[in-house]
Amino acid sequence: MADIKTKNHLLLHVVLISFTVLATYPVLWVLALAFSGQQSVGLIDLPKDPGFIERFRSILPMPAHLSVSNFTEVWTDQDFGRWMWNSAVVSLMTTMLGVFLACTAAYAFSRFRFPGRNTGMLMFLVSQMFPGTLMLIPLFIIIVKWLELGNTYVGLVIVYATTAIPFCVWMLKGYFDTIPYDIEESALIDGASRLTIFWRIILPLAKPAIAITALFSFMTAWNEFILASIFMESELNYTAPVGLRFFVGGFSSQWGYFAAGSVIVSLPVVGLFLHLQKYLISGLTAGSVK
């Protein structure tokens, strides 16, 4: 019996390890490229007529020479620092605006019964079905042509914040619903105003949910690529995603800069994601498994 079990597990380990290799290979490849100190997409220069060993060496995610020059140069010679700054500013502003809008609306939806409440919630849900490109052209016309907010932070921020609202509102409302109403009632009797209750009682109690909402808003802005590439025309105003594509899109192929930039951009997001994955997963499955 024990024999069979180990044998089974061996097979499982083989399967799992091969998938692990598959899952990590592109990541290791980017890391190798980032630390290679060169710009070409191949990790080593192949001889004229390469044999099996040379080929094998070229696919191993190991740079020929270890160097951090890609990291230093992308920061000093390229506009990457500026793009990171743009991304950071846009993402932080989006987070603040998004969380403010979502908290107020979610509180009303959770605590008050008013005419139009159900319609409003339904509208938020329906809006999630609108296809991106249908919104893209009108948004381009409204933001860039009418409001002339192309190449500005504000243009991107207001669009990102509003697109993140529905998800955040639904999520926060679910959390506010779990906060017992008795707390508010007793505060009301003690003479606290609605605003005080919201500010002093509800928001502190909802901290974990607000954190998730903030993270979601931040990630929306940090990882967004299409709108940013349309709104930000001048190179100095690129956000990090648009800038990274600039390195390897079209006719340029600065793969080293791209790899180094990708590592810098991904690190905070991947770190946060792996750290918070448990909450994310419980949030995803909570709705479906009842």
Added chain:
Amino acid sequence: MNVAEHLKRSAVLGLGVSILLTLVLSTWMFRAEEGELRLQQRQRLAVMHANALALSVADTDVGETGRRVSDIQKLNPQIESVIIVGGMQLVASTRAEDAAPRRLEREEKALFDLSNQIRSARETNQGEEVVRKKIIQVDEKVAGHVVVTVPYIAHGEFAGILQMKFNTTGEDVFGLTPDSYTLPLLLLVAALIAGTLLRMSADKRIDLVKLFVIGIFLAIAMLYQNQRMERYEQMVVQANQAVAEKYLATAEQYDRLGYLALAIDNSSANLWDTDHYQRPLGLIAADGSIPAETQAAHFEKRTRFFNRILWAINLLGVAVLLMFIYGFAARTYAALKEHAYAYAYVTPAMIGMLVLVFFPFIYGITLAFTDTTLFNEFLPFQDRWIGWDNFKAILGDFNLYQNTPDGIIWNYQNFYWTLLVTVVWTITNVTIGVTVGFLLAMALNTEGLRGKAIYRVILILPWAIPNYITALVWRGMFHPQFGVINQMLQMFGMEPVAWFDGVASSFLTGLATNGWLSFPFMMVVILGALQSIPRDMYEAAEVEGANPWQRLRYITLPLLKPTLIPAIVLSVVWTFNMFNIIFLVSGGQPAGANEILITKAYKIAFENYQYAYAAAYSTVIFIILLVYGFFQTRITKATESY
């Protein structure tokens, strides 16, 4: 106060509000329309002068050209300056400091570029035999001045550009009576007084009094609108007359100087008075007369859409009035007052959603019914309205393939091809995601397996990385020359593959990338569900003698269903709209064969600049998703009862 009194007050108030609303909205529309007319008038005169001068110097040598340009400029005080650029040469200029003819200077490169731009626009129009690009440039950056650039044709060939700075300040050609609101306002007061004498009955849904109130509203609204419309028609006629007079005076000037002969009959087209595509407008004949029926038809066409807007405004007014008459407005007001606090909290988010989500959505759908492109978006809306044509062009084009001696050639630009690719793309991706996710989840759920936590974290990694980075990385790995995947193939003695040149291989690149980044989601969801299945169920089944297959079939799968189906539904929508992977990995290569609907719509909008066509395309995508959503809810409901 009894009910009838209450209703009467509501009706009178409603009458006031709806009439004011209608008057304000109509006035606003008329103002906008009149402003548009004034703008067109200014530009039309400038274009006419520029066209005339360009025609008169078409067959002259350089000296004569310079003389004619300066003569005409001196005779017409409105023309401030004229320059003619031919290739690298400044052929003629009326500015004293220029000393034409001479070579263009470095600072004047913009003129050279503009000339090339107009040349290529002209060639595009001639090559495609459709009028698509403007060949007359009009620029009104400085108030009171219009700068017009027209092509300079010498001896039948495109030679450069003629640029004219035209002063538009001067007397107003529109001798108009000022706006008059006295009549409608008097009528409004009369109607309000009459309203107070009414007796409303609360019990009937429709009665004569209510109809009478609506009648009063419509009468006042239409009276005002007709008055404004007559004034507007008068303006259009005056505008045309003013241009005709200017035309005749200028044409006589040219005739007298012997530069261009004045046409004596009205049979030939007037080549001076053109639109921005240099097509004759046809409103003024070559001899300066105005054909009455053309003018009437022009006015009719101009106001067709505008009339619809006015009707929409009136309908809105009636709707507001009805809301008051039937007490909705009063109830809404009461609700607003009672729940003021709640509304205050919701308003910021709601305004954001309305302005940046719902308005763009409606605007996008409206845009789908026009032929807006980058090149005609300045045109008034009614000129761009084409109804269902975009949808007919998208859905009615069944030119999917061609039979040629070499076999079937697919038309990759066809909507149904792209739809097919999208459906195949979605199905294959979701299948891969679910299969791989399920296998890995089952493996990770094995009891007593070592290193579970490590496997889990590593396998989740592809999900954590921003997907645009993943896409660009895989694009690098699929590089046909230096990419690691081709190196790997060659390592085993295989030929390298030009991944992005073949339809199937290019599709595979997207599939591999998306498969890589989407299996962790499925794995995590399934693993979560698997862990929630109680162990004792399996133990009981084992005691009963069920084999592993039966346990999977009768315990695991049924219990997975409630988790799996929403996850699949979600991932179908995600994959269907997976813009980044297609756009960044293969870019739809080769020749757009691997485009999915959403990337296709993007390219139509931002590479071909056919905004309206792209909007119609996106509307079709929306409808497909809507239908899918509808059926999906039905199917999910059906499985829930299972």
